[in-house]
Amino acid sequence: MADIEKRRGKPVTSYDVAKKAGVSQSAVSRCYKAGASVSAKTREKVRIAAEELGYEPNAIARSLITKRSNSVAVIIPNLTNLYYPEVLAQLGQRFSKRGIRVLLFALETESDAEDALQQIWQYQVDGVIAAAKLSEKQIAEFSRRKKPLVFYNRHSNDHSASAVCCDQAEGAETLATGLVESGHNSAAIICGPPDSVVGQEREQASEARLRELGMTDIVKIDGDFSYECGAAAIDKILDKHGNIPDAIMCVNDMSAIGVIDSLRFEHDLKVPDDVSVVGFDGVGPANWLSFDLSTVRQPVGRMTEAAVNMLIERIENPEIANEKRVFSGILMEGTSARLSG
Amino acid sequence: MADIEKRRGKPVTSYDVAKKAGVSQSAVSRCYKAGASVSAKTREKVRIAAEELGYEPNAIARSLITKRSNSVAVIIPNLTNLYYPEVLAQLGQRFSKRGIRVLLFALETESDAEDALQQIWQYQVDGVIAAAKLSEKQIAEFSRRKKPLVFYNRHSNDHSASAVCCDQAEGAETLATGLVESGHNSAAIICGPPDSVVGQEREQASEARLRELGMTDIVKIDGDFSYECGAAAIDKILDKHGNIPDAIMCVNDMSAIGVIDSLRFEHDLKVPDDVSVVGFDGVGPANWLSFDLSTVRQPVGRMTEAAVNMLIERIENPEIANEKRVFSGILMEGTSARLSG
DNA sequence: CAAAAAAATGCATGCGCATGCACCAGTACA
DNA sequence: TGTACTGGTGCATGCGCATGCATTTTTTTG
DSSP, X not given: OOOHHHHHTOOOOHHHHHHHHTSOHHHHHHHTSTTOOOOHHHHHHHHHHHXXXXXXXXXXXXXXXXXXXXXXXXXXXXXXXXHHHHHHHHHHHHHHHTTOEEEEEEESSTTOOHHHHHHHHHHTOSEEEEOSOOOHHHHHHHHHTTOXXXXXXXXXXXXXXXXXXXXXXXXXXXXXHHHHHTTOOEEEEEOOOTTOHXXXXXXXXXXXXXXXXXXXXXXXXXXXXXXXXXXXXHHHHHHHHSSOOSEEEESSHXXXXXXXXIIIIISOOOTTTTOEEEOSBOOGGGGSTTTOXXXXXXXXXXXXXXXXXXXXXXXXXXXXXXXXXXXXXXXXOOSSSOOOO | OOOHXXXXXXXXXXHHHHHHHTSOHHHHHHHTSTTOOOOHHHHHXXXXXXXXXXXXXXXXXXXXXXXXXXXXXXEXXXXXXXXXXXXXXXXXXXXXHTTOEEEEEEESSTTOOHHHHHHHHHHTOSEEEEXXXXXXXXXXXXXXXXXXXXXXXXXXXXXXXXEEEEOHHHHHHHHHHHHHHTTOOEEEXXXXXXXXXXXXXXXXXXXXXXXXXXXXXXXXXXOOSSHHHHHHHHHHHHHHHSSOOSEEEESSHHHHHHHHHIIIIISOOOTXXXXXXXXXXXXXXXXXXXXXXXXXXXXXXXXXHHHHHHHHHHHHOTTSOOOEEEEOXXXXXXSSSOOOO
């Protein structure tokens, strides 16, 4: 029972268990491998010995041999954008259910993944999910090392990596179309940070569709996905443009909420009576009664599920070709915009 | 240049580099260890060879020898409670700056850490930060294995682990005192989930202080830290109590925001004119103009900094005694409650 | 310029486990 | 009773690196 090994806190190895159980080290090892050939008797002896000694297989040593660490890296930007915690939580739980550990790399800004990558290479993760921008060179490094990479809402120009995406353009176009068709004549677009492809795609698609449908009075305001940039945007619009447009399209929900708050509390305007506001993402607060945002919800559940599956498939069979899965967003007809005609 | 090793994608080892550089494997190894004795000439030869081959030391193999994985586990519950993403982001960045990798364990409910722990033992992490409830037995396992454990806003009954905490009771008492002193006569307390110690502490301290100051008309409502539970609470209060009290104390900001929204949009009441609402945490949305919550902000920056430091100290010197650091929250006098007189 | 001290290097070894191989005990069948 | 299997088992080996020790090279010093 209270064995010496236990008391000393010195790590228990498979040899210790083997000795105690009266079998060989290989037998112990096999007991921890599914489908290995071990008799019930041996298995039981080992189980008891292991329990008494408090043995757990050393995953590090195992990884060294099997070349599989059973862990993946998740690269995520900016957890203060409320969209990402949801993604992260789901990825975490899904991987965890599959017995895969998650190494977290939370970036301060999208583009400084270099550090994370360096660590990733050293750490021998089995694969990577990246919700951040990587350079072509960085992406090439993945194929050189034969490490599966799945982008989340990002992509590489030349299909050299797999990806799951929400169709940013489609969603933005739906919103833009709805706004024009319900009679809005002028618009502001609150943009994302310059290094965010997602932001750019939404912004460009929004503008293009608005113009396509005949709207010419469009002003674009810099932003960074934050509440604060949304709240500050109205004053910037006034500076730049003189008056508030009919509609404000924000590249994400957080900034849309900032816009709404600023309109209501700093400019005494009504949403959507005076101004329509739309966002993008469908984060939790978008549904709060205060905002009831008209937005496009990304199907995070299906997207994370797909990302996890794609990555695991490619870990198990590195030969599978790259694949890109694009999901349509779901229009949430909230009450922050007049959309229905 | 475009070496065969590269093309084949087969991993480059220190032996490969050694051969290419014309030195021994040990020399290569020493080049990657700070403070090791290597001549500038050798170092340069190795650097060039490593670069040409694309060599990165294998952290797994290194860990096997050094018994240090340079990684820590972070156990966190429920990322949908907006408080935790902030904590996680900060922990991630702080560890990352120190060259330590973070293994994320995102729990679905506070108390199912068993799975995570199993993985943690196998994975040989150097230490653990836990923002979740662990059983005494689980905590004992940490000392048996000599793995440093630092609780974040949790603790063990018998000081068998280190901890950083925000003083929940103090914060709750400050709020309760403020409410009574500014003339509130009745209150509801929206509680947290039953397995959350943090929630219980806040709830109990709130109630105790209210009663201590003479308030007797107090109703308690079950909750779970979510916006939804806050939004649903008003109806529950009416069911249970018949009328809405002067003040509603919520154990966290998310539920407080739900309460405010429900009061305003479902019951046509004004906050704080008709009802005062207070929260706890100081999460991002608490500052949004829509809410401007009266709350106690936890000094997350200092708390995470302390947690990281405490853990690293104990990894480097396991003999250091346990320590508990308690931080005071900061009263944020928003406008969701009449507090100032 | 020789002797002593210091720095640099290589050799050999082992961390804890998984796995190919040879071997042994059983069971099936003729 | 013998031959051919099958499932179980142990032995030996190596994953990629760090590190103690012995050895060689360089530097320092009298």
